[in-house]
Amino acid sequence: MLGYIDKIREISKRLLDEGRVEMVIGFRKGTMPMMNEPTFVKNSGEVSKLVWDSNCGINLANYLTDRKEKIGVIAKGCDSRNIVTHILENKIKRDKLVIIGVPCKGMIDRRRITAVFDAEVREVSEEGDTVTVKGAGFEKKLKKSDILQDNCSACIHRNPVLYDELAVPLVEEQKDIERYADIRRIEAMSPQEKWQYFEDLIAPCIRCYACRNACPLCYCPTCFVDESRPQWVGKSQDETDIRTFHFLRAYHCAGRCTDCGACERACPVGIKVRQFTSKLNKDCLDMFGWEAGVLPDQRPPLDTFKPGDPGDFIK
Amino acid sequence: MEHMGVEPGRLSFSWISSAESTKFVDVVKDVTATVKALGPNNNFKKAADKVA
Ligand code: SF4
Ligand code: SF4
Numbered sequence: 001m002l003g004y005i006d007k008i009r010e011i012s013k014r015l016l017d018e019g020r021v022e023m024v025i026g027f028r029k030g031t032m033p034m035m036n037e038p039t040f041v042k043n044s045g046e047v048s049k050l051v052w053d054s055n056c057g058i059n060l061a062n063y064l065t066d067r068k069e070k071i072g073v074i075a076k077g078c079d080s081r082n083i084v085t086h087i088l089e090n091k092i093k094r095d096k097l098v099i100i101g102v103p104c105k106g107m108i109d110r111r112r113i114t115a116v117f118d119a120e121v122r123e124v125s126e127e128g129d130t131v132t133v134k135g136a137g138f139e140k141k142l143k144k145s146d147i148l149q150d151n152c153s154a155c156i157h158r159n160p161v162l163y164d165e166l167a168v169p170l171v172e173e174q175k176d177i178e179r180y181a182d183i184r185r186i187e188a189m190s191p192q193e194k195w196q197y198f199e200d201l202i203a204p205c206i207r208c209y210a211c212r213n214a215c216p217l218c219y220c221p222t223c224f225v226d227e228s229r230p231q232w233v234g235k236s237q238d239e240t241d242i243r244t245f246h247f248l249r250a251y252h253c254a255g256r257c258t259d260c261g262a263c264e265r266a267c268p269v270g271i272k273v274r275q276f277t278s279k280l281n282k283d284c285l286d287m288f289g290w291e292a293g294v295l296p297d298q299r300p301p302l303d304t305f306k307p308g309d310p311g312d313f314i315k
Numbered sequence: 316m317e318h319m320g321v322e323p324g325r326l327s328f329s330w331i332s333s334a335e336s337t338k339f340v341d342v343v344k345d346v347t348a349t350v351k352a353l354g355p356n357n358n359f360k361k362a363a364d365k366v367a
Contacts, residue, residue: 186318187318191317191320191321191322191323192320193320194317194318194319194320195319195320195321195358196320197320198319198320234361234365234366236365238361238365240359240360240361241361243319243359244359247316247319276319279318313328314328314329314330315327315328315329315342315345
């Protein structure tokens, strides 16, 4: 993956120099290991601060909402699907964008790495499929496939679905993978077990809303949790309020979620927020044959009606 | 909702035209019977002093 960056910088520089874009949205090195952060590059002298490795999991479509400038944006498979969704939902105009596609081989889950060590991780580097982790007095090599984010292990759209420039050749997509094992396990539970499962899942939630803020779909000017007139949901840490927040947010993402994993990545207490949205993604696939952001010219299932739509739940 | 543990049957959807009064009565009877059979709801309950 390390070879990617020269190409990304070269394309970004060209786009800026030619005046085709006013800024390029990409990643720069974060102040902590495994935490690359989004950056806006506005002149070609700055392209050297752009980086690319397996710590670029943040979804950059989140930074496009309602922008009016001409923008070059770096897009992994999942970012590109959220860009498609943004275009469908009129949150950005296609002709304002130059999409720099970056075929992706999965992003690292930093929690999987820190869980292996007692001491602080100071440096993480990678070469091919080997990730080297260093700290005070230790150094260890890990296999990248063992430390991927859950959603990346289950991803079948690593190549961007929409792009103008391609940084590197397309990669082979993962095939024959079990994408919804977690969800099937929950589906097999009794109602009480299900209730308890989610109760335990969200028990540590502090309602910081980092998951919502990291999500490119959550662009409402005032989120329902922030409204006070009317107040849709209690603002407390009560378990009922926490649950209401989570399941309502998941519903707002139904048929739109691309499973980019930004929510899980952002959560400071490590809640598997995707357990809510994945079920809806699975249902959309089973019932409507739909995956969000893959087809630029089709409306999502929940804003269209087709005579064949499943309606068995209506009595 | 059922996925996160609300019992099947506690939540119902029906399509009833304003002219279908008899269907409305039937559905209400049906739903009431199902919910009664399920017993009191223990989920989504919040103590009065916590309501803010
Ligand atoms: S979800 Fe797919 S495209 Fe997105 S970071 Fe993971 S592997 Fe890459
Ligand atoms: S990021 Fe985590 S702790 Fe914060 S609101 Fe979301 S689930 Fe709760």
